[in-house]
Amino acid sequence: MGRRKKIVQQCERLMDQPEHIRNIAIAAHVDHGKTTLTDNLLAGAGMISDETAGEQLAMDTEEDEQERGITIDAANVSMTHEYEDQDHLVNLIDTPGHVDFGGDVTRAMRAVDGALVVVDAVEGAMPQTETVVRQALREGVKPALFINKVDRLISELQEGPEEMQKRLLGVINEVNELIRGMTDEMDDIDDWTVSVEDGTVGFGSALYKWGVSMPSMQRTGMDFGDIMDLERNDNRQELHERTPLSDVVLDMVCEHFPDPIEAQPRRIPRIWRGDDESEIATQMREVDPDGDVVLMVTDIGVDPHAGEIAAGRVFSGTIEKGQDLHVSGTAGTNRVQSVGIYMGGEREEVEHVPAGNIAAVTGLKDAIAGSTVSSAEMTPFESIEHISEPVITKS
Numbered sequence: 001m002g003r004r005k006k007i008v009q010q011c012e013r014l015m016d017q018p019e020h021i022r023n024i025a026i027a028a029h030v031d032h033g034k035t036t037l038t039d040n041l042l043a044g045a046g047m048i049s050d051e052t053a054g055e056q057l058a059m060d061t062e063e064d065e066q067e068r069g070i071t072i073d074a075a076n077v078s079m080t081h082e083y084e085d086q087d088h089l090v091n092l093i094d095t096p097g098h099v100d101f102g103g104d105v106t107r108a109m110r111a112v113d114g115a116l117v118v119v120d121a122v123e124g125a126m127p128q129t130e131t132v133v134r135q136a137l138r139e140g141v142k143p144a145l146f147i148n149k150v151d152r153l154i155s156e157l158q159e160g161p162e163e164m165q166k167r168l169l170g171v172i173n174e175v176n177e178l179i180r181g182m183t184d185e186m187d188d189i190d191d192w193t194v195s196v197e198d199g200t201v202g203f204g205s206a207l208y209k210w211g212v213s214m215p216s217m218q219r220t221g222m223d224f225g226d227i228m229d230l231e232r233n234d235n236r237q238e239l240h241e242r243t244p245l246s247d248v249v250l251d252m253v254c255e256h257f258p259d260p261i262e263a264q265p266r267r268i269p270r271i272w273r274g275d276d277e278s279e280i281a282t283q284m285r286e287v288d289p290d291g292d293v294v295l296m297v298t299d300i301g302v303d304p305h306a307g308e309i310a311a312g313r314v315f316s317g318t319i320e321k322g323q324d325l326h327v328s329g330t331a332g333t334n335r336v337q338s339v340g341i342y343m344g345g346e347r348e349e350v351e352h353v354p355a356g357n358i359a360a361v362t363g364l365k366d367a368i369a370g371s372t373v374s375s376a377e378m379t380p381f382e383s384i385e386h387i388s389e390p391v392i393t394k395s
């Protein structure tokens with residue numbers, strides 16, 4: 001069996017275990033390294049080639065041969081990651097990196113429960129960092145921080161340990177100020193600030209594929225001094241092998257981001273103004289796979305063969321081929337032609353997609369991004385607010 005097929009099967013198995021699902025977005029100011037980081041995660045999960053890891057070169061089927069060279073443009077992608085002896089399904093939604101796409105960023109946030117905010121160590125928090133943090137918090141999405149391009153501090157700017165620590169703490173403080181400024185008034189959100197000590201901050205280099213966090217240092221036995229020595233001496237391959245970025249980030253995702261069962265009870269009242277005593281509210285809060293189908297469409301894509309594909313978060317029920325579903329704001333119903341999940345840029349058809357997952361659905365001809373699609377007529381989700389760029393001046 002090809003590697004891809006195995007990954008699809010693994011994903012399908014995990015789709016029915018919401019406690020092992022993490023729906024996440026990676027969000028960043030343009031050029032801070034979101035794309036490079038995403039590629040690392042896909043390579044770490046074995047979905048694209050990592051010339052340096054060597055692992056995939058050992059794979060044996062024709063299918064793998066063909067896949068080795070591809071670079072995935074990850075709009076939506078599912079991957080698996082083993083954390084503490086348990087496989088997890090990580091559904092990653094890409095967010096457009098450009099300021100003009102603010103609306104799309106918010107839509108992506110609607111589908112996820114955790115947002116990894118990537119900040120360039122040299123530039124620090126920038127206007128779009130503030131925008132994405134604001135969008136995440138408004139949607140009840142928990143943030144974590146990855147400070148990227150740390151290689152530049154070491155090798156290019158030749159910073160010493162103290163200088164570097166000061167700079168990194170400065171970035172963490174900037175981000176925490178943003179978080180605090182937005183969550184202080186939100187009584188459904190606990191302290192969501194990030195910190196090195198609790199493992200919600202990672203550092204590293206997406207370009208050279210190494211990463212570090214407090215838990216990773218404990219696991220690998222490598223401290224920051226070891227890392228600085230290896231980076232400074234150009235031993236980046238060794239650094240990548242001993243403390244791979246994808247492990248550091250995906251461990252952080254599995255440990256610190258909420259699963260749908262934890263997230264939905266908090267998120268539903270924020271994003272849906274229907275009757276919270278109703279059966280559908282209970283089904284959504286409980287991520288009930290046997291409940292009425294509720295899908296929030298976050299993106300419409302076009303497949304040359306299958307036509308329009310509606311991608312979104314299943315909050316309740318289980319989506320299957322042949323279902324007749326209501327689309328908010330339109331009369332009548334649309335029949336589901338196929339359901340699938342995303343693997344890289346490609347859609348893989350599966351039998352069904354239950355609550356808590358990201359689904360790719362064909363046949364919903366009346367749906368647009370933002371539609372609520374459901375088996376019973378219901379109050380639609382709140383319309384997604386477009387948040388424009390704040391103007392901040394950096395000192």
Ligand code: GDP
Pocket residue numbers: 028029030031032033034035036037097148149150151152204205206207208
């Ligand atoms: P995006 O716009 O956030 O998706 O950023 P990209 O991933 O496209 O990266 C922008 C630029 O920064 C590219 O030239 C990358 O090679 C470079 N880059 C990304 N990560 C790192 C890093 O960790 N270190 C260094 N030195 N450059 C990086």
